[in-house]
Structure formats: structure tokens, C-alpha cells
Amino acid sequence: xxxxxxxxxxxxxxxxxxxxxxxxxxxxxxxxxxxPKRKTKDKLTxxxxxxxxxxxxxxxxxxxxxxxxxxFVLFDIEVIFMYPWAVNFREMGMEGLIExxxxxxxxxxxxIYIIKKKALDWE
Amino acid sequence: xxxxxxxxxxxxxxxxxxxxxxxxxxxxxxxxxxxFTLTIHYILLNAQFLAIVNFIVYMGAIMVLFLFVLMLLNxxxxxxxxxxxxxxxxxxxxxxxxxxxxxxSFRALGDSDPLxxxxxxxxxxxxxxxxxxxxxxxxxxxxxILLLSAMVGxxxxxKKDPKKI
Numbered sequence: 359x360x361x362x363x364x365x366x367x368x369x370x371x372x373x374x375x376x377x378x379x380x381x382x383x384x385x386x387x388x389x390x391x392x393x394p395k396r397k398t399k400d401k402l403t404x405x406x407x408x409x410x411x412x413x414x415x416x417x418x419x420x421x422x423x424x425x426x427x428x429x430f431v432l433f434d435i436e437v438i439f440m441y442p443w444a445v446n447f448r449e450m451g452m453e454g455l456i457e458x459x460x461x462x463x464x465x466x467x468x469x470i471y472i473i474k475k476k477a478l479d480w481e
Numbered sequence: 482x483x484x485x486x487x488x489x490x491x492x493x494x495x496x497x498x499x500x501x502x503x504x505x506x507x508x509x510x511x512x513x514x515x516x517f518t519l520t521i522h523y524i525l526l527n528a529q530f531l532a533i534v535n536f537i538v539y540m541g542a543i544m545v546l547f548l549f550v551l552m553l554l555n556x557x558x559x560x561x562x563x564x565x566x567x568x569x570x571x572x573x574x575x576x577x578x579x580x581x582x583x584x585x586s587f588r589a590l591g592d593s594d595p596l597x598x599x600x601x602x603x604x605x606x607x608x609x610x611x612x613x614x615x616x617x618x619x620x621x622x623x624x625x626i627l628l629l630s631a632m633v634g635x636x637x638x639x640k641k642d643p644k645k646i
Contacts (some may be wrong), residue, residue, distance in 0.1 A: 365524050424549045425639040431542040432628050432635075437643055439621070440532050442610025457622070464625040468632040477636045 425477060436465050485525060493517035509547045516540045528604030 406412055443450070443458050450457075472478060492554065498511040509512055516539045523532035613621055 365527055368524050399624065406482055418553055421553065421639045424553060425635060427542075427546055427549050428635045428639075430630055431538070431546060434538055434542050435628060436625075438538060439624075441533075442530065442606050442613050445607045446610040446614065449611075450614060457614055457618060461620055461625045464622075465632075466628050468629040471633060475636050475640060477640050478486070 422480065429472060431476070432468075435464070436462070485522075492522070505551050506548070508625050509544060511553065512547065513540055513544050516544070523604075526604065527602070528606060530609050531608045553554070613614055 401471065439461065440458070443454060492515055495511050495515040499508050499515060504509050509516070509597060516535060520532050520535045523529070523535055603612075
């Protein structure tokens with residue numbers, strides 16, 4: 359029988375998160391309280407390589423970014439499915455290998471399709 | 482049990498903030514926090530694989546997609562479509578109808594028999610893998626076809642055909 363794993367095992371992670379978040383929050387509050395504040399109009403403008411700000415930041419942008427992101431999500435899900443397989447890799451042996459390869463082969467077809475369609479090419 | 486009520490309160494609170502915040506980007510950020518509380522719920526249920534998947538895929542990847550969709554839309558305040566009160570009332574009525582239907586169907590399904598797990602460690606990655614590659618092998622392989630069709634659909638929709646232009 360494998361080791362008992364309960365929600366209590368996550369307590370160290372929660373402590374680590376509290377410490378990490380707490381450090382960020384304390385430093386941000388401390389800098390706000392300690393630092394001098396001399397705000398001028400020039401200091402408050404958005405800085406982008408010294409170029410003057412033109413127009414609005416809320417411009418609709420190209421769908422190519424979205425395509426890359428959604429393909430990333432799909433392959434991300436594929437990788438997620440590999441975890442339960444990898445943990446049981448030795449026990450399932452050849453059978454599990456074939457099962458997983460069918461799954462991965464289908465997605466490899468999709469990958470070939472993407473490459474052939476040049477969907478990831480940046481024109 | 483107290484921890485559960487606290488986390489449940491937090492999830493409802495942040496999901497209400499998702500609805501009520503005026504800025505859509507803030508809505509998405511509150512949605513991330515809501516998903517984080519759902520991750521804690523999964524951990525409390527000892528469904529650790531689902532918790533990690535929820536953390537990585539939903540909080541990380543899908544939220545990026547949501548933000549991208551927001552950026553694809555034109556969110557200038559002057560081009561914001563007017564939301565009339567009639568539409569709001571219609572939305573509330575529709576939501577209430579859905580709620581009544583769901584509650585009614587749950588009641589009709591019989592007494593809320595609490596699910597007693599035979600194996601409390603069923604949610605761990607190892608046990609889940611054993612079930613996934615044995616009992617639920619066919620749905621698992623079919624899900625790959627689902628992912629493939631999603632890929633093809635995304636490429637077809639987002640990629641313009643060079644021949645037509």
C-alpha cells in the first residue's frame with residue numbers, strides 16, 4: 359500500500375504560499391509608507407522607450423496570438439494526461455504504452471496538420 | 482469543516498465580484514481567484530490530480546485565453562454596447578428559471594445520498610491512472626479525437642486561406 363496522502367500533506371505548501379504572498383504584500387506596503395512621494399505629470403505617464411504615448415491601449419489585436427494560445431492549451435491538456443500514465447508506467451507496461459501511443463498519435467496528427475497549414479508561422 | 486465553509490464563502494464572494502465588477506479585466510482576475518478557491522476545494526476532497534489540473538490548466542492557460550478574448554474585443558468605453566434594463570431583467574429571469582430547474586431536478590432525483598467512497602485515495606494520481614487506463618480507456622482515447630477536432634477547428638477559424646486573397 360502506498361503512503362497515505364491527505365489534504366494535511368499540503369500544509370507546507372500553504373505555509374510557503376503564505377510566506378511568499380506575505381513578503382510581497384509587506385514589501386509593497388512598506389515601500390509605499392517609507393518612500394517619498396513627488397508625483398509630477400511626466401512621472402505618471404506610461405513609459406515606453408521614451409516614445410510619446412499615442413492613442414488608446416485598448417486596441418483589438420491580431421487573432422494570431424489567440425491561435426498560439428489555444429494550441430498551447432490543447433497540448434497542455436495532452437501533457438496533463440501523461441501524468442497518470444507516467445506514475446503507473448512500470449505496472450502497466452506494454453499495454454499502457456500502446457494505449458498512450460494511440461492517444462499521442464492522434465494528437466501528433468493534429469500537430470502535423472498545424473505544421474502543414476503553417477498555423478504557427480508569423481507572417 | 483470550518484475550513485470548508487470559509488473557502489466556500491470565499492468562492493461565492495469572488496464569483497459575485499466577477500459578475501459585479503465593471504471592468505472586464507478585473508472580472509477575469511477575480512475569476513482566477515475563484516478558480517484558486519476551487520482548487521482548495523479539490524484538495525480538501527483529496528482529489529489531488531484534479532486540483533493540480535485545475536491549477537495549471539484553468540488558472541494558467543484558460544485564463545490567458547479569457548484575457549486574449551477580452552483583448553480581441555474592442556473594449557473602448559464609447560463603443561460599449563448599451564445594456565438596457567430589459568435585458569438585465571430578462572437575464573435575471575432566465576437565471577432564476579435555471580436555478581429552479583436545477584434544484585427541482587436534484588430534488589426529483591431523490592434523497593441526497595452522500596457519496597460514500599470505498600477508497601478515499603481514489604483521487605490520487607496513481608489510482609486515477611489505473612482507473613483511466615483500464616475502465617475508462619475508450620472515453621480517454623475519444624478525448625484525443627475531441628482535442629484533435631478542437632485543433633483543426635481553431636486553425637480553420639483563425640488562419641486565413643492564402644489562396645482566397
